[in-house]
Amino acid sequence: MNTLVIFELVLVLSSLVALFLMRRTYFPMNLFWAVGVVLIGAAAGLGALVYGGIAGFKSYHTELSAFAGSIGLACFALAALGGVFARQFHAAGWWIVLISVCVLIGILLFDKWALPKEGQYALVGILGLCALYRMFMRPGSGVFLVLGVVAFAGAGLASHWISSLAQMQSLNVYHILLSVGVLSFGAFAAKE
Secondary structure (H helix, E strand, O other), rough: OOHHHHHHHHHHHHHHHHHHHHHHHOOOOOHHHHHHHHHHHHHHHHHHHHHHHHHHHHHHHHHHHHHHHHHHHHHHHHHHHHHHOHHHHHOHHHHHHHHHHHHHHHHHHHHOOOHHHHHHHHHHHHHHHHHHHHHHHHHHHHHHHHHHHHHHHHHHHHHHHHHHHHHHHHHHHHHHHHHHHHHHHHHHHHHO
């Protein structure tokens, strides 16, 4: 079996485990964590089909991967901000979900969802700031958020360098780091 398929399936399995762990998080943050994880898992599932030899899904995989890299990352950032401002988010939970769903529908209708790399880096920066805050306020759960942010940043910035050191394909290293990040976010959400 192709190693790309194996690592895509590992990412799908990691997404399912993280989704299971996230069910304990309070509303509405569990929805934002779940949307990000489901988008990444669905993109990985389509990637397993593409790398398994079904070329008809390539355009869907490419589109969903970009969508997960934009909207999924924004959902993670919003969920992490919800952890920092938990009292305010919990009090206004339905309003936050309603506004977020309306914004998401508008983004999808006008096809303006693709974030540039700078926007993705800004979202990872927001995640990083939330992770540092959580690390100092609640180290027991904050360490998982820090690990997830480091894994996501490493997947985006250092997967080629790590792959040259480990003598692996860079896409496999990318999927391993995404799997670690998704599992870390799931563990963080479970401890919230």
